[in-house]
Amino acid sequence: MNLGGAIHINKPGLLLVFIVVALFLFYFFSKSADTSSAIKDEFKDSIDLSNLLIVAIKAAQNGGNEVLKTKDNLKIDSKGKTGEGINDPVTTADYNSHCAMEATLKHQYPDISIVSEENKVMCNNSIVYDYSKPNNVKIDVMDSIKPNVIKLEDITIWIDPLDATKEFTEKLYQYVTTMVCVAVKGEPIIGVIHKPFENKTYYAWVGKEERNLKVGSSDGTQTKIVVSISHRGTIEEVLKKNFKDVKVITAAGAGYKVLEVVAGNADAYVHNTVIKKWDICAGNAILNAIGGRMTTKNNAVISYFNDGHPVNTDGLIATVKEHDKYVGKI
Template sequence: MLLNMVLVKISLLSKIFTCLLVLMSILLLYTLFARKPINEQTLNVQISLFSLLKTAIIAAEEGGRYVVSARNNFKIDSKGKTKEGAEDTVTTADFLSHCAMLNVFKTAFADLTVVSEEKTAACENGNVRHESSPWETSVGPVKDRYVSREDVMVWIDPLDATQEYTEKLYEYVTTMACVAVKGRPILGVVHYPFSRTTSWAWVGNVLSPDLRPAEGRLEMQKTKIIVSRSHSGPIKEALAKSMRNFELIVAAGAGFKALKVAKGEVDAYLHATAIKKWDTCAGNAVLDALGGRMTTKHNFTIDYADASDAVNTDGLVATLKNHESFLGKF
C-alpha cells in the first residue's frame, strides 16, 4: 500500500515537472522568435550625445568629400526664385553630399529623424568611409550624456552657399550637421570641404580647438556686421539709418557667417528676411556653446523640434556678446 502511494506521488511530480519543462520551452521559443531581436536600435531608448557628435563630424566630412570631387563635373538646376528674386540654385553635388551624409546617420542610427535641405534625392545605402578626423586627435576626455531618442532631431545642410560653389568661390562653401534635443541645438558641426577644416561644438561640454576663446582679444575700433551676399534685403539701408561707425561685410553661406561671429572676427551676423533652419542650426549650437546667442530679429529663440516647420520667417541676429544692442536695428 505504501509503495503504491509513493509511486503515485512520483508519477504526479513527474507530470508537474514535464508541464514546467513544456512551459519553459514555450517561453524560450517566444523570446527567441516572437520578440524583436535584441539590438541597439530596439532596446536603447537613450542615445549617446558623444556618439551623435562623432557621427555628425563624420557625416559633414563625408559630404564634403563629394562636394570637392564633383566640383568640375556637376549639373546646375533651379528650385525657383527666392522672395528676394535671387535664383535658388541646386547642383548634383548637393544631392551627392545629401546622400552621403544621410547614409552616415542612418548607418549609425537607423531610426533618427534627419531633416535635410535636399529631400528629392533617392539614396542607396553605401559603404561609409571614415578617414582621419580632427575628432581623433583634438578631443580629450569627455563626460558623455544620454538623451531620449524621441527628443532628438538632426538637421543637415549638404552644401551651404551653392550659388558660390557654382562660381568657384569655395571659401564660403560648407557642409553642416546639427543635433537638436527638444528643439534646442546641442551639437553643431561646420566643415569647410576645400580647406578640409572642421569646427564643432557640444553645448556645455567641449569645443573644437579653433573655437576655444582667445584670451585678450582686442576690441574692434568699428562695429563689424556681416550680412548675406544674396539675401540681404533692406538691411543695408536700415543699418545706415540706425547705426554709426560700423563696417558692413558682405559674405555668403550661413555657416561661414556664423563662424565669423564665433571666432570674434565680426561683432554680429544680421539677416532681415526668411532663412531655413538647416542653414542656422549648426551655427546656433556653436554660438550657444561659446556663450553667444542666435535669435530672430525680435529676440525669439529659434526652435528646431518640428521637421515641418523648417523656415524661420523672422530674420536673424547672431552675436557673441552685446546681443541686445543689435536688436531693433533693422
C-alpha cells in the same frame, strides 16, 4: 613534539559550505543579469551624445568629400527664385553630399530623425562610404565614463549638405560649408561646420569642453556687421540708419558668417528676411556653446523641432557678445 597527524574532512560541513557559496553566486549573477537587462531596456531607444558628436563630424566630412569630388562635373538645376528674385540653384554636389551625410548618420543610427535641405532626393543605398572615426576628435574621458544618454525620440538632426550653393557654382569656394546640427527637444546642442576646400572642421557642444575653434574679438574701432551677399534685402540701408559708425561686410553662407563672428572678424551676423533652419542650426549650437547667442531679430529663441516647419521667418541676429545692442535695429 609530534605535529603530524591526519586531517579529517567533515563532509556534511563541506557540503553546507558548497551550498552557501553556490547560492551566493547564483544570487549575485542573477542580480547582475537583471541589472544589465534593465540598463539595456532603459537605453535601447537612446543615444550617447558623445558618440553622436563623432558621427556628426564624420557625416559633415563625408559630405564635404562629395562636394570636392563633384565640383568639376556639375549638373546645375534651379529650385526657382528666392524672395529677392535671385536664382536658387541646386547641383549634383548638393544631392551627393546629402546622400553621404544621411548614410553616415543612418549607418550608426538607422532610426534617427533627420531634416535636410535635400531630403527629397533618392539616394543609391548600395554606395558604401567611409564610416571610420574622424581624426583629431577628442572626447573628454568623463563623458565616456558617464555617457550623455538622450532618448532617440527627443533628437532631431539638421543637415545642410552644401551651404552657399550659388557661390559654389561661381567657384567662390571660400564660402562653402557642410553642416550638421543635433537638436534635443528643439534646442541646438551640437554644431558641426566643415569647410571642404580648406579641410577644416569646426564643432562645439553646449555645456562641454568638446570644441576645436578659437573665439576671437573685434578690434573695437567700429561696429562690423556681416550680411548676406544674395539675401540682403534692405539690411544695409537699415544698419547705416541705426548705427553711427558701422562697416557692413557682405559674405555668403550662413555657416561661413557665423564662423566670422566667432573668429572676431565681425561683431554680428544679421539677416532680416526668411532663412531655413538647416542653414542656421549648427551655427546656433556653436554660438550657444561659447556663450554667444542667435535669435530672431525680435530676440526670440529659435526652436528646431522636426515639426514640418523648417523656415525661420523673423530674421536673425547672431553674436558672441552685446547681443541686445542689435535687437530692434534690424
